[in-house]
Amino acid sequence: MADTASTAEGTANGSSDDSHDDTKRDFLLYSTIAVGAAGTVMAAWPFIDIMNPSKDVLALASTELDISSVEEGQSITAIWRGKPIFVRRRTAKEIETAQATELKDLPDPEADKDRVKKSQWLVMIGVCTHLGCIPLGQKSGDTKGEFGGWFCPCHGSHYDTSGRIRKGPAPKNLPIPPYKFIDDTNILIG
């Protein structure tokens, strides 16, 4: 129908109008494509976003932890967002070696004081930054690696007493979760 109309009009008004008509058609065509594409993207979003963490998963995003029973030189493991949280009450010697380490010796340079809120308590996400295994070193019998902290058995990453990567394929230090001390013996993670 549109074609017939435009031809008839084109014949009546001469060829200059024809090209005018073409521009109009192009405009309509491209705007239709643009709106259609935008609409498709918007329609696709729910199908993608449904696979992102849901509200109930996000709601479980904080954990409270009582650390009063942890002795010096001991560690406990809590769960936050399905991941292990390493809480270690460090010995004086561990703190000292961690603080004495020069930044230039670290693949991912970070000072010990920037990784703790109270130097005795080291709180970290216990997930190897290589491919996500749980490093050993929480239990007293575990191998702690060449730097006396944690050792990931999967591909051999060594972490020091500040949880910093020292040797092996992992690129980054064990991450520090957001947390705060509610009082001296309780911390809130998340």
Added chain:
Amino acid sequence: MSTPTWKNPIVQWVDHRLPIVTFLDHAIVKYPTPRNLNYWWNFGSLAGLILVIMIGTGIILAMSYTPHTSMAFDSVERIMRDVNYGWLIRYLHMNGGSMFFIAVYIHIFRGMYYGSYKEPRELLWIIGIFIFFAMMSTAFLGYVLPWGQMSFWGATVITNLFSIIPFFGESIVQWLWGGFSIDNPTLNKFYSLHYLMPFVIFALVFVHLWALHTHKSSNPLGIEVKGDEDEIPFHPYYTAKDAYGVGLFLIFFLGFTFFAPNFFGEPDNYIEANPLVTPTHIVPEWYFLPFYAILRAVPDNFVDVWGILPVIISAKAAGVIAMFASILLLLVLPWLDTSKVRSAKFRPTYFWLFWLFVIDTIILGFMGAKPAEGTFLLIGRLATAYYFLHLVIFIPLVGKFEKTKPLPESISAAVTAGGSDAKEGS
């Protein structure tokens, strides 16, 4: 395509309206096939059969399986102990997965030895590699379902591979997980996709066969079919040959299923998944081992040494890229190979390169199962280097410099002359 008339009136009635009988007649009965195909040509149809077995056993397993983190492991144990013949169906599905990869690996190496990927079958080969990719994802997804320790930690390691994608890596991994670690949303999603993927493979196989039937099978001599005397109808010759192969295969497959059902498996997967304890030694299923070895072989400081985009591509990225490259390179094999001669029978140098490559992938497989340290790591690195050398340097060069042997005049001349090639046709 002249439409034949069928004697049976019902067949004729149907075929007149939907020429499905004619189609099948063309595709698997009269289908002209080179007369000299040897037993290495059995593995394609064998893989097809295994796909059907996998879908059949999988759908039955799904009737008793529960995709929830608190019940998945127990539901599989219930299948093993309480459900009638549940053990059989599960062992068939478990070992069937391994059989599928054995068949397809042989099928792929067959293609490499006989140069089946060369003009005009490049696309056929590429679709095949897509199928291989889809199979690997299906098997990976399926292995998560029983929710054992290896399921959980294998999935953790593999999904974390995506965290290396610049800028979006972290969000992509969370999206895959549907949370902050492998958990119930992940299991549900993987179950849904594990059910879907085999049907995607089915569709790919259909396209694969469509391309195959366009230029027909190649053959051990790698020369073109010149006329009718070079061919025989698919039925009864190759239907019989394939059926004989199926018989042998079933002995092999059921031998494992009944007498060593856990031979290909990992004992750790009979321990329920525990997000707080990593098994001391994570090993993927055997069919992933060569690629796992490549993943771990790239030295940590590889990128620093070569100074390529050190900001975006971290050390772990280099390993992941190498692993994906090792598969993606196969897609361009038809263009890497510069030789016009297809079959390794007539390529004395390539013949050796081919076998070295086979040995190399086997070595990679063994190294993938070992801890990545000391001598194992060194061997793994050398084998990885050789893998890429073979594909990127040797294959293009050998085609340019090799002096190939004279090709026979035709298939029929070669197989009827009583020469050494005669046995190929039997």
